Amino acid sequence: MYRILIVGLLSVTIASPGEQVWANEGAPVVTVLVTYHSVSGSTEKMAAAVAEGVRSNPQARVVMKRVGNVMAEDLFSADAIIVGSPVYWANMAGEVKTFFDNWQFKFGVFPDFKMRNKVGGAFATGGQVSGGKEITMLTILAAMLGNHMIVVSGGGAFGASATTEGHSPGIDEEELEVARILGQRVVEVAMAVKTGLGSYKSVVP
Numbered sequence: 001m002y003r004i005l006i007v008g009l010l011s012v013t014i015a016s017p018g019e020q021v022w023a024n025e026g027a028p029v030v031t032v033l034v035t036y037h038s039v040s041g042s043t044e045k046m047a048a049a050v051a052e053g054v055r056s057n058p059q060a061r062v063v064m065k066r067v068g069n070v071m072a073e074d075l076f077s078a079d080a081i082i083v084g085s086p087v088y089w090a091n092m093a094g095e096v097k098t099f100f101d102n103w104q105f106k107f108g109v110f111p112d113f114k115m116r117n118k119v120g121g122a123f124a125t126g127g128q129v130s131g132g133k134e135i136t137m138l139t140i141l142a143a144m145l146g147n148h149m150i151v152v153s154g155g156g157a158f159g160a161s162a163t164t165e166g167h168s169p170g171i172d173e174e175e176l177e178v179a180r181i182l183g184q185r186v187v188e189v190a191m192a193v194k195t196g197l198g199s200y201k202s203v204v205p
Contacts, residue, residue: 022149029059030190035067036084037095042125042164049176053183060187067099072107080190090132092139100143105167113148119190120144120151127165153183169189
């Protein structure tokens, strides 16, 4: 039995402030968009850990952007999208809600359901233990489900989350690892979906 070890080099390109693209050499199998809103930097740290989990798979490419910088082409070229938000009043931040509203009104995703069968995931940060992180992730996933996406969890029941105040200031290594697991999980499902759909013809027009 022969075993072949393929070692790829990781390249990092900084396209503009708040926007980063990571890609392994060679043609990637799946492209994952990690997008988020962050003011204090906590959600951005989680986003970076999610992206790290994605790019741990040599067959994945990561695009990391703030929600305000995402364009229609970023959505349509991605095989999977992972969205992160801080908790504002027990829900997603207004900037993240605007991002989803733009899918229809700015990017023309609806009524053709152009996001159909793309894989989605969510992550959130909040100051309190029970301040609304689960609701925030569920509303993100609900927006994806409304667009006929395939949503998955990872790291936690609904995605990855972190508590950033009180007895748990900032984001610790355990929370970062949960975010990495989410990234890895989304890649695994996106690869399975993309491979399976290659021989599957939808009956939905």
